[in-house]
Amino acid sequence: MTPRELTNEIVKILDKKKALDITAIKTEELTIVSDYFVIATGTSNTHVKSLADDLEYEMGKLGAAPEHIEGRATDFGSVLVHLFQKDQREYYNLERLWNDAQQLDISDLLTD
Numbered sequence: 001m002t003p004r005e006l007t008n009e010i011v012k013i014l015d016k017k018k019a020l021d022i023t024a025i026k027t028e029e030l031t032i033v034s035d036y037f038v039i040a041t042g043t044s045n046t047h048v049k050s051l052a053d054d055l056e057y058e059m060g061k062l063g064a065a066p067e068h069i070e071g072r073a074t075d076f077g078s079v080l081v082h083l084f085q086k087d088q089r090e091y092y093n094l095e096r097l098w099n100d101a102q103q104l105d106i107s108d109l110l111t112d
Helices: 003-016 045-061 086-092
Strands: 021-024 036-042 069-070 073-075 079-085
Touching: 003 021, 003 036, 003 045, 003 079, 036 045, 036 086, 045 073, 045 079, 079 086
Parallel strands: 036 079
Antiparallel strands: 021 036, 069 073, 073 079
16 A cells, blocks of 8 residues: 555545544655645544544555554554644644644545
């Protein structure tokens, strides 16, 4: 699976599990850490944990087990996933830190 295909699958899984404000950014030209970041918000600590657990399970079924998990950041090799509650997301503001990165149009992957 290419890094972009992996990103798309992650977005679809998080959307299916009711994650909020899902954002995907292309970081491959800015860092060697990853090709893409996916950032999403959960409504509570329980929801964030559930998102992380379900994402790990669903990606494992696709043969893409995480390489590393630290807190609510999951590393799928070329894609890093950051899951936050709203106040934590605002505090860390990763979109601002990576504002030079290209934001992907994922609207076709999200349900209404």
